[in-house]
Amino acid sequence: MDTVVTESVPLTLIGFAAVIVVLFFLIAKYRWHVFIALLLPIVLFAFLPGVDRGAFVEAFTTGFGGTIEEIAVVIVLGSLIAELLKRSGGVERITDSMIRFVGRRRMPLALTLAGFVIGIAIFSDVGYVILNPLVHGAAIASGSTMGTMATGLVGAMQTTHAMVPPTPGPLAAAALVDADLGTVIVLGSAVTLVASLAGWGYAMLIGSRVTSPPSKEFLGESFVEKGQQLPPLGMSYAPIVVPLILIAGGSIANLTMEEGTTAHQLLTFISWPVFALGVGVVIAYILSIRMTGKKDSADRRDAWVEEALRGSAMIIMVTGLGGSLSEILKGTPAVDVIADGVASTGLPIIFLPFVLGIVGNIITGSTTVGVITAASITAPLLGQVDLSPEAAMLAAAAGSIIIKYVNSSYFWVCTSLSRMPLRSAMICYGGVTLVNGVVAMLGVLALWGTGVI
Numbered sequence: 243m244d245t246v247v248t249e250s251v252p253l254t255l256i257g258f259a260a261v262i263v264v265l266f267f268l269i270a271k272y273r274w275h276v277f278i279a280l281l282l283p284i285v286l287f288a289f290l291p292g293v294d295r296g297a298f299v300e301a302f303t304t305g306f307g308g309t310i311e312e313i314a315v316v317i318v319l320g321s322l323i324a325e326l327l328k329r330s331g332g333v334e335r336i337t338d339s340m341i342r343f344v345g346r347r348r349m350p351l352a353l354t355l356a357g358f359v360i361g362i363a364i365f366s367d368v369g370y371v372i373l374n375p376l377v378h379g380a381a382i383a384s385g386s387t388m389g390t391m392a393t394g395l396v397g398a399m400q401t402t403h404a405m406v407p408p409t410p411g412p413l414a415a416a417a418l419v420d421a422d423l424g425t426v427i428v429l430g431s432a433v434t435l436v437a438s439l440a441g442w443g444y445a446m447l448i449g450s451r452v453t454s455p456p457s458k459e460f461l462g463e464s465f466v467e468k469g470q471q472l473p474p475l476g477m478s479y480a481p482i483v484v485p486l487i488l489i490a491g492g493s494i495a496n497l498t499m500e501e502g503t504t505a506h507q508l509l510t511f512i513s514w515p516v517f518a519l520g521v522g523v524v525i526a527y528i529l530s531i532r533m534t535g536k537k538d539s540a541d542r543r544d545a546w547v548e549e550a551l552r553g554s555a556m557i558i559m560v561t562g563l564g565g566s567l568s569e570i571l572k573g574t575p576a577v578d579v580i581a582d583g584v585a586s587t588g589l590p591i592i593f594l595p596f597v598l599g600i601v602g603n604i605i606t607g608s609t610t611v612g613v614i615t616a617a618s619i620t621a622p623l624l625g626q627v628d629l630s631p632e633a634a635m636l637a638a639a640a641g642s643i644i645i646k647y648v649n650s651s652y653f654w655v656c657t658s659l660s661r662m663p664l665r666s667a668m669i670c671y672g673g674v675t676l677v678n679g680v681v682a683m684l685g686v687l688a689l690w691g692t693g694v695i
Contacts, residue, residue, distance in 0.1 A: 247297045247573035248290075254574040257287045261567070265615075266605040276611050277556060280563045287570065301569040309565025313417045314558045319519035320408040321550035323481045324364045326526035329546065330533045331470060333360055333372045335478040349380045350394050350449070354442040357398030358435060362406050363482045365553070366399040366609075367655040374460060374659040381456035388456050388660045389670045390449025396656050397441035397674035398434075400646065401682060404609045405430040405639040408485065408519055410554065411610035412639050414561035415617035418568060419624060421631035423515060424493025427486050429695060430636055433685035440681040441674045448673065452666040460659075473533050481526040488518035557610060564618035572622045580623060591627045592690050595620040595634045596683055599641025607649035612642030632695040636686045644679035647672045 248254055261283040268279035288298045327333055337356035344352045353373070360369045373395065381391040407413040407423055407430075416426050472478075492513020499506040511517060530542055580594075595616045603612030616638035624631055646653040647668060657667040689695045 246294065247301055247570055248293045249575065250292045251575045251579060253290055253292050254576045255579060257290050257293075258571065258574070258576050261287055262619075266601075269606045275556075276606060276608065277559050277563070280560060280567070284563065284567055284570070297573060298570065301573050302566045305566040305569025306562040308569070309414075309417055310558055310562040313413055313515075313561060314554075316408060316413060316515040316519055317410045317558055317561075318550055318554045319516070319523050320363070320410065320413070321554045322547060323485075323519065323522045323526045324368070325546045325550050325553075326523070326530045326542075327363060327478070327481060328368060328372060329541075330478075330526070330530045331472050332478040332481070332526075332529060333364060333369060334376065335472040335475060336360055337373060337376060338472060339475050339478075346380075346384075349384060350386075350391055350445055351442055353377065353380070353391065354394030354398045354438055354445070357395040358402055358438045359479075359482065361399035361402030362409060362431075362486070364399075365409075366396075366403045367652045369399050370396065370652075370656050370659065377660070378456045378458075378460040382458065382461070387449055387452070387454045388662055389452045389454040389666060390445055391456070392454075392656065392660050392662075393445035393449055393670040393674045394438070394442035396646075396671050397444075397678045398438035400609060400652065400675055401437050401441070401643055401678045402431075402434045404613060404643050405434050405636060405682065407489075408515065410557040410561075411613045411642070412635065413515075414557060414564070414610075415613045415635045415638055416631075417561070418564055418614065418617040419621045419631040419634050421635045422493055422496075424490040424513065425632050425695065426635060427490050428493070429632065429689060430639070431486075433636065433640075433682050433689070436685055437678045437682040441678045444674050444677045445670070448669060452669050454660065454662045454666045454670065457661045471533070473529055477525070477529045477532070481522040481529065484525060485515075485518040485522040488521065489513050489515060560611065561614055564614045568618045568621040571619070576622070578626060590687075590690075591623075591629045592633055592637050592687060594623070595638035596641040596686075599638040600644045600679075601641075603642045603644065604647075605649075607646075607651065607653075609642045609652075613639045616641060630690075630695050633686065633690040636689075636695070637683065640679050640683040640686055642679075643675050643682065645672045646675040 264283035265279050268274040269276060288295050336359050340356040341349065341352040377392050377395065381388055403409050405412055407416055407427055412426065416423055491509055495506050495509035527542065598616035598619055599612045602615035603609055606612065617635060620634045620638060624634060653671055656671055
């Protein structure tokens, strides 16, 4: 290891355990912001006896800077795409296309598939806020419950939000473990689709058995009901799909082309996430201009960018601290001890990031924090165990979906807007995220077990 923070095994294990305990205690008990809750125990680690504080500072700054330099701009660009799609009606247009694809008689499936796509680009809670009037209207028109209509959607949006870059959580986790983005996008999408369909099946099973009537108060609030025109179908999908294709193309180029050739260099550049997401932003701007013209020109130039920056700042900072923690752990014997400890249990090593993702999400209520925490702790181990970066990242993401309940802001957004009683919401939304996470992990486990990742 390049930077030795401490060589004491007992000190390392005590300090590492203390960091995790203090982090979760400050968030769960005192509701501190995750940035301060993570920064404080990391810094306090330096005051333990036997720690080389010069090496600690070097590891902290190297980990922080090395992590955010890869993803900061990409996270902002992804947030800007989400903001532009939200303002232009793209989210509702994607949903409308899914309804046309499967038919209005299969509305819960259409909403689930829409959530699968929308969760790639839009924060889950924002997506539900936008679609909530449509969900209530569909439930009233079909005579069904919100449990049937909303549950699959809620689970699907959360699942893709957790597992498929360029949403901030999986993007940050992929950077922390140095996973190939193209591979994560392709395989994560496949696993997420299966998990989303399992969530739809769960919704159809329990939706009609819980008390969850729709409300008429939200009727007339959707884009269409307000008399606003929805954007073209291709332009609505393009800001999401084009960047994904470009990024995945880089992985294909690495597998099929000789390194150093002109074609390989070109494909490598256009698959660079900054370029790929930048193309998505340009398309989203064109869509917004086409839909609102001069009406929102001032907001497009300034306010919406500011909104994207605000939404990105916390994730960038927390990801940087995750990188610092990972680099500090690399400079201690903790890596070898943890790897040996997991091996001695006889459990497959892939369950370590999965369990860490569950713990992080359940205690903090945040999927993003859960997957970043799991990736930060797992990253230093990857050189010591038989686990690929892609498998580690996807397993951590699957764990971070389990489960959404009362300490999650997403749970409360969906519960309050769907006007669902708490007990019904626990069964529907807590249950579907459990199903989504378990099925997603089974998919990841199958890919890992067969050597695909």
